Amino acid sequence: MQKQLGGFLMKRFFVALLLFAVSIQFAQGIEWIKANYTKKEYKIQMRDGVKLFTSVYTPKDTSKTYPIIMIRTPYTVAPYGEDKFPANLGPNEELARAGYIFAYQDVRGQFMSEGKYDNMRAYIPNKKSSAEFDESTDAYDTIDWLVQNAKHNNGNVGIWGISYPGFYAAMSLLNSHPALKAVSPQAPIADWFAGDDMHHNGILALSMAFNFLSNFDFPKDTLITDWVPGPQYDSPDMYNFFLNLGSVANANKKYLHGKYKFWNAVTEHGTYDEFWKVRSNLSHFNNIKPAVLIVGGWYDSEDLYGPLNIYQSIEKKNTNNNTHLVMGPWSHGGWARTDGASFGDIKYPESTSATYNKNIITPFFNYYLKGTGTINLAEAVTYRTGSYEWINYDEWPPANRENKTLFLAPNKKLSWNKPVEEKNNFEEYLSDPNKPVPYTAKFYDSQQAYLRTYMNEDQRFAYSRPDVLSFSTEALENDVVIAGPITANLFVSITGTDADWIVKVIDVYPDSTKNISRAADAAEMGGYQNLVRFEGMRGKFRNSLEKPEPFEPNKITNVKFTLNDIDHTFRKGHRIMVQIQSSFFPFFDRNPQKFLDIYNAKDEDFQKATHRVYFSEKYPTSVSFGVVK
Structure with a gap:
């Protein structure tokens, strides 16, 4: 108690x-x-x-x-x-x-x-x-x-x-x-389906939506002056709480019991239908x-x-x-x-x-x-x-920008030059929805909506995982200032029929960077991987948020989406890194990696799949942005 x-x-x-x-x-x-x-x-x-x-x-x-x-x-x-x-x-x-x-x-x-x-x-x-x-x-x-x-x-x-x-x-x-x-x-x-609060390009912001709606969306039959208590339950760390939850379909069975009208609506409207459109x-x-x-x-x-x-x-x-x-x-x-x-x-x-x-x-x-x-x-x-x-x-995004593109290259490099090789080079990883990539290295109470400081967190915890691909430039010879939105243009294949794609843009500090503090728990700033921006795309919505489409297994497919704006200086001597992964848990819900209605997925629907990301003349995976002149 x-x-x-x-x-x-x-x-x-x-x-x-x-x-x-x-x-x-x-x-x-x-x-x-x-x-x-x-x-x-x-x-x-x-x-x-x-x-x-x-x-x-x-x-x-x-x-x-x-x-x-x-x-x-x-x-x-x-x-x-x-x-x-x-x-x-x-x-x-x-x-x-x-x-x-x-x-x-x-x-x-x-x-x-x-x-x-x-x-x-x-x-x-x-x-x-x-x-x-x-x-x-x-x-x-x-x-x-x-x-x-x-x-x-x-x-x-x-x-x-x-x-x-x-x-x-x-x-x-x-x-x-x-x-x-x-x-x-x-x-x-x-817009609560495209990018704010509840979803990012159709991916459910699980911990945010669950904790927000289970407290905010209580039924009201009369005028009140106090908040109505939400569901009460034992609260382990967030990662394990939502992993143990299993499919999102279990939320009502275990905790919410159909009492929260808007949570029910979220799970009933799994595409960008009229319910979401009129609210934008x-x-x-x-x-x-x-x-x-x-x-x-x-x-x-x-x-x-x-x-x-x-x-x-x-x-x-x-x-x-x-x-x-x-x-x-x-x-x-x-x-x-x-x-x-x-x-x-x-x-x-x-x-x-x-x-x-x-x-x-x-x-x-x-x-x-x-x-x-x-x-x-x-x-x-x-x-x-x-x-x-x-x-x-004078305007945003600023006019004095030059469009630049960084391309994935062999040996996990990023290059300013478009690939010329005809060979379909790729990197691959095994994506296991039962061992999803955490969105933060921190463990904290499951009844928080999310860890507030994760959006510039050191990404070395993700870099060390085999199901996260990391590509980086050489040390920059001059400052590079990126202002405005970023476009991720991926060429991928999967052995399943659906997958999520999370792209992160990271500022990697030189190994020689001095620590801010000498405290024992202070961050190690040498080699720090400062998250600058991330975004996700539920693969089945790659062509339309309204009309989801399955992937054809093992077929190279284009997935293109926009990351929200930044205004950031990558300093001389730093490196620009791009990480690509297929889970960001439990900020995002898990994709079963099958083409289906995820809100009604069964626990046994969640399957492992091999994901490949390609970089060649024909399939040049890249990120594009505006560099301030």
């Missing part, structure tokens, strides 16, 4: 960090907020009659008017009660002290708001009646009520949010209210009027796809727009939750979160909502990893 309780509390603690993404790094403190703000609670009626619970915090100094900064969240606006105050307000302490009205709203169907909740509720572009609603109309109706009823407001509204609240912020841009002047979607969700927001960002500041983290394991692709959607669909992109060296919400002075084993020369809060987000809201200060934001502002510096760009 003690172990179960400990695991439950750990899960609740982790989920609180994961979901709320609160600005604990910049908390003002309950007593200060109580002394300087009054709190009112309202039930704001939407166009269909449903009422949404909203807490409004107004400065006690009523001698002037203030803009409204709003957040809409499915994760509770607690504490409830007009005499109860939170430890922080807004994106950071400076904005709270500058004087704003802060509005917090439980979205439709969550906690104290009426209605039915729907994960990533679909946007309705052509509404058939004035009572039809979606997240954009709920935002519109809330803003309309606030500017008319919240005392001492100046008529200007901003919206922000991290993760799911970032999704709701993004949705407020669609047919936006005239009073909405500035929006900052931070780590927003865009990328086709809808037309006629965007407010100023927009999209924020993301290079090491965001949950929602890196979202900010990059929402930014691109706005740029492509709006000739004239005022949209900016900020990407820093952070995990999910790290710009609000940490000081950003390090990530994993890598330390930075500054607090990147402090730089962002002081120079970017605070001036953004002050300028567009208060009309104070100046704004001199570049189109895109990124933190370049590897050389550890902020870079301003």
